[in-house]
Amino acid sequence: MHIAMRGIHKAFGANRVLRGVDFELHEGEVHALMGENGAGKSTLMNILTGLHKKDQGQILIDGKETYFQNPKEAEQNGITFIHQELNVWPEMTVLENLFIGKELKTPLGFLKTKEMKALAKKQFEKLAVTIPLDQEAGLCSVGQQQMIEIAKALMTNAKVIIMDEPTAALTEREIQKLFDVINALRKQGVSIVYISHRMEEIFAICDSITVMRDGQTVDKKPIPETSFDDVVRKMVGRELTDRFPARTSPKGDVVFEAKGLERKGVFQDVHFSVRSGEIVGVAGLMGAGRTEIMRAIFGLDPLEKGEIILNGKRVNITKPDQAIKLGLGFITEDRKTEGLVLDFSIRENIALPSLFSFSPKGFIEQKSEQQFVDLLIKRLTIKTESSETSAGNLSGGNQQKVVIAKWIGIGPKVLILDEPTRGVDVGAKREIYQLMNELTDRGVAIIMVSSELPEVLGMSDRILVVHEGKITGELTSEEATQEKIMTFATGGQ
Known part of the structure; x- marks a missing residue:
C-alpha cells in the first residue's frame, strides 16, 4: 500500500x-x-x-x-x-x-x-x-x-x-x-x-x-x-548540546531508607537508601517488581513487611495522602489513568496535591493558586494557550510535564519518578533532566525507575537492578554498563 x-x-x-x-x-x-x-x-x-x-x-x-x-x-x-x-x-x-x-x-x-x-x-x-x-x-x-x-x-x-x-x-x-x-x-x-x-x-x-x-x-x-x-x-530548531546534563549536585545525608520490604509473591527483602541531592536509578525487566515496590512505598499498594525511614525516623505509610504530608511525591508511569484527571484543567491538575497550601482558612485563594500554576507552566514550558485548557487535550509530552509540575509543586523531600520521560521528545527530555538536576541541587532525593538504559546510565549516581522482586545488583555510575545492568536484570552475577 x-x-x-x-x-x-x-x-x-x-x-x-x-x-x-x-x-x-x-x-x-x-x-x-x-x-x-x-x-x-x-x-x-x-x-x-x-x-x-x-x-x-x-x-x-x-x-x-x-x-x-x-x-x-x-x-x-x-x-x-x-x-x-x-x-x-x-x-x-x-x-x-x-x-x-x-x-x-x-x-x-x-x-x-x-x-x-x-x-x-x-x-x-x-x-x-x-x-x-x-x-x-x-x-x-x-x-x-x-x-x-x-x-x-x-x-x-x-x-x-x-x-x-x-x-x-x-x-x-x-x-x-x-x-x-x-x-x-x-x-x-x-x-x-x-x-x-x-x-x-x-x-x-x-x-x-x-x-x-x-x-x-x-x-x-x-x-x-x-x-x-x-x-x-x-x-x-536549535542545537542541543550534551544529551544528559552533567551531575554536579553535592550529596548530603541519607533521607530515605527502605529496610526488608516485602509483599508476598511480588517483591521481598528490598533494602536501599537515598541521600539528599542523589539520583538513584532503578532498572530491570518488565514485571521485575520495580513499579510495585514504589507503589507500596507511596501507600498505593499494601506493604506486608519492612520499614520505611525518613530522616532517621520510622514512618507508617498506608495511604498516598500520608506520603504527601511526609514530603514524598510519586510520578506514576501511567499518566492517563493515575497521573492526571483528564477532564480537569491544567490549573486544577497542577494545584490538586497542593490545595491545602492555598486554603489556610478553608477557602482557596485563587490569586495565589494562579500565580503558582503560571510559574510551573512557564518553568516546565508546557505548551498551552491557557491554564484552563483540559489536560486531556494536551499532547502526551505536555501531559507528562503537567504530572511533573503538580508533584514539584508540593516541594518534595523525596521524589519517585516512574518512567519520567515516557512518550516525551528529545528536547523536553533534556528539560526534565535539567529540572531533576535543579531539584537535587536543592537537596531533593530522587528515585528514578526507567526502562531506558541510556537514561539510567546518563542520569543516575547509583543504580539498583531488580530481578523477580529482589534487588540483585547495585552499581555506581562509574562502574555501570548496559551489559552489567542486563546481567543483573536477568538473574546473573
Missing part, C-alpha cells in the same frame, strides 16, 4: 495544529515520523485514519483520493493505529480485549472461544508474551497492556500499522522481539509508521524519516543520509 498526504491543514478552534504537511509512505517501508511534543504527528495520523477531518489537503492511497469516515473503516481497509495512550478495557479479560469488535462466532452466534484462544496464543508466541488470556487486562502492567495492543493490531492482517511510541513501556528484550516482528512484517510488504522519541530505535529499525516542527514538514530523507544531531536540530 502506498500513501501520500499532501498539503494537510488542521486547526482546532484558533489553534492551527497542521499547516501544509506532506507525508509519503511506501510499501514495505518502516518510516519514522518525528517531532517535538505538539508538532502534530498524532494529529496527522488521526486524519489519515478518519478520527479527525482535514481542513485542507489531499490523501492518496495507491494513487486514489481516499478519506475514511472513522478508524474502523480505516482498519477494514488495512490501516491500523496503535495509539500511545492505550485503549485497553480494564474489566475485560486479555482475550476479550484482543477480539473486541472482531469476535469469532458460530452461525448461531456462539463465541468460538477455543479458536480465538489458539489464534491469540499463536500471536503471543511470536511476541514472546506470557500473559494469561483469562486475566483481567486492568491487572496487567502498562508494558503488558502495550504488548496486548501490539498483538491486537498484528491480528488484523493490516497492510499499514501506525505505531505511536510502541516501546515506551517495554524493556530491551521486548523491544528486540518487537523489532524482529517489524522486520518480518516488512518482508511481507507491510508498511510501518514509527512514531518514537527514542533516537536509537529510529536508526536501528527505520528506512526513512519525516521530521515535523510546529505543524509543518521540515525534512524527509533516507535514514543513512541523516544523523542523531541533524534530526535533533531539525526537530527543535
Whole structure:
C-alpha cells in the first residue's frame, strides 16, 4: 500500500495544529515520523485514519483520493493505529480485549472461544508474551497492556500499522522481539509508521524519516543520509548540546531508607537508601517488581513487611495522602489513568496535591493558586494557550510535564519518578533532566525507575537492578554498563 498526504491543514478552534504537511509512505517501508511534543504527528495520523477531518489537503492511497469516515473503516481497509495512550478495557479479560469488535462466532452466534484462544496464543508466541488470556487486562502492567495492543493490531492482517511510541513501556528484550516482528512484517510488504522519541530505535529499525516542527514538514530523507544531531536540530530548531546534563549536585545525608520490604509473591527483602541531592536509578525487566515496590512505598499498594525511614525516623505509610504530608511525591508511569484527571484543567491538575497550601482558612485563594500554576507552566514550558485548557487535550509530552509540575509543586523531600520521560521528545527530555538536576541541587532525593538504559546510565549516581522482586545488583555510575545492568536484570552475577 502506498500513501501520500499532501498539503494537510488542521486547526482546532484558533489553534492551527497542521499547516501544509506532506507525508509519503511506501510499501514495505518502516518510516519514522518525528517531532517535538505538539508538532502534530498524532494529529496527522488521526486524519489519515478518519478520527479527525482535514481542513485542507489531499490523501492518496495507491494513487486514489481516499478519506475514511472513522478508524474502523480505516482498519477494514488495512490501516491500523496503535495509539500511545492505550485503549485497553480494564474489566475485560486479555482475550476479550484482543477480539473486541472482531469476535469469532458460530452461525448461531456462539463465541468460538477455543479458536480465538489458539489464534491469540499463536500471536503471543511470536511476541514472546506470557500473559494469561483469562486475566483481567486492568491487572496487567502498562508494558503488558502495550504488548496486548501490539498483538491486537498484528491480528488484523493490516497492510499499514501506525505505531505511536510502541516501546515506551517495554524493556530491551521486548523491544528486540518487537523489532524482529517489524522486520518480518516488512518482508511481507507491510508498511510501518514509527512514531518514537527514542533516537536509537529510529536508526536501528527505520528506512526513512519525516521530521515535523510546529505543524509543518521540515525534512524527509533516507535514514543513512541523516544523523542523531541533524534530526535533533531539525526537530527543535536549535542545537542541543550534551544529551544528559552533567551531575554536579553535592550529596548530603541519607533521607530515605527502605529496610526488608516485602509483599508476598511480588517483591521481598528490598533494602536501599537515598541521600539528599542523589539520583538513584532503578532498572530491570518488565514485571521485575520495580513499579510495585514504589507503589507500596507511596501507600498505593499494601506493604506486608519492612520499614520505611525518613530522616532517621520510622514512618507508617498506608495511604498516598500520608506520603504527601511526609514530603514524598510519586510520578506514576501511567499518566492517563493515575497521573492526571483528564477532564480537569491544567490549573486544577497542577494545584490538586497542593490545595491545602492555598486554603489556610478553608477557602482557596485563587490569586495565589494562579500565580503558582503560571510559574510551573512557564518553568516546565508546557505548551498551552491557557491554564484552563483540559489536560486531556494536551499532547502526551505536555501531559507528562503537567504530572511533573503538580508533584514539584508540593516541594518534595523525596521524589519517585516512574518512567519520567515516557512518550516525551528529545528536547523536553533534556528539560526534565535539567529540572531533576535543579531539584537535587536543592537537596531533593530522587528515585528514578526507567526502562531506558541510556537514561539510567546518563542520569543516575547509583543504580539498583531488580530481578523477580529482589534487588540483585547495585552499581555506581562509574562502574555501570548496559551489559552489567542486563546481567543483573536477568538473574546473573
